[in-house]
Amino acid sequence: MRFVLASASPARLAVLRAAGIEPSVIVSGVDEEAVAAGLPDPSPSELVTALAMAKADAVARSADLAAITHGSHAEAHEGAEDAVVVGCDSMLAIGGEVVGKPATAEVARARWAAMAGGTGELLTGHAVVRVSDGETVGVASGTQSTTVRFASPTEAELEAYLRSGEPLAVAGAFTLDGLGGWFVEGVDGDPSSVIGISLPLTRRLLAEVGVSVVDLWRDGEG
Template sequence: MPASTLVLASASPARLATLRSAGLDPTVVVSTVDEPAVVARYGVTDGEDVALVLAKAKAEDVVASDALDEVGDALVVGCDSVLEIEGPDGTEVHGKPADAAEAVARWRRMRGRSGVLHTGHWLVDDREGGSGATVGGVASVTVHFADVTDAEIEAYVATGEPLRVAGAFTLDGLGGAFVRGVEGDPHAVVGISLPLLRDLLREAGVTWTDLWSLPGSAATAAPGQ
């Protein structure tokens, strides 16, 4: 099989940190996808569908870009997360808040309640001689939010963190204290499900442990070692 370079089609530092903590060392190539335009083109409204079509669009955008010319044979993974929560007019699907006011309003609806975070994944095997696989899936996690006060919401939003992430919260950052618990893969809340990615790689004929970049491994050994 050809050599495998994992390419992360995302600027998310949390996704990158999660992959690195799992022993992988991906190359980051950020997509230029217009997310609202993609959602409108597909006409999707369900949270799982929105997350999946955006993940697919991001992976395919990077595959089609010139950036991969410098990478060579690549396995490209795109991800996108949206939060689904019941609102006054039915189910609402949210990505990143547009501004601080929206983040505050959303947290006032979320507090003391639960929502479902859907994280879409799409993998494209762009390696010469590879499987040619283009496969995807969604990891959905139920998130239980703490009953935070107005003062806590205002202080949290003022940090800017909720404006940078889908659902306006983090599990691995300042927002961790405002999440009472999760049902499902906690990695998916951070933005990338390691078990799901492993399954997608297996569909492409790639063994997860072959992508490890560990001290002393074949992937990191100096020439001649």
């Protein structure tokens, strides 16, 4: 069984590796704005789950997946190797607004002005697609919500953080496992979801498509 992460996120990859899984990585290339535009007034949970599903589905149907599941292992068994494709998408709900990656320092600075000293709800949509012999044989999805309690960085601290470039490329303009962790007072819920992929939810979704997470651990882990 091949585990495929439909994301370029190094944080998600690190979480999975630390948890005993060495995934293949295939970036979906999904147009997130187009997916969002096609949804009729979605709730925040519906939006992140739809984006996660679009990414997982695109990779499940891709030529790249077909290529890696028809390797030497598959040839020895006269068929394609089974795979589970996992897609994720994260957004932060704060002050009644759902926000993604800020992209610019100006937007990130404004986000932190709203977040500092308060809380936000980090939503991560998850989708799992099981593929066997090139066909989708199972699909499961869900959303994990975690409350994040933010510190109040000084002006100098915030400017240094913005200059690092880190907050520009991550949902909500912060990380838990990087420089942004200095400015997070705590989380109420699943920390792995804040980093980018919820291990508890992913385990449950894998079970829904008939896969035990322990069977995906690297040799020697289980």
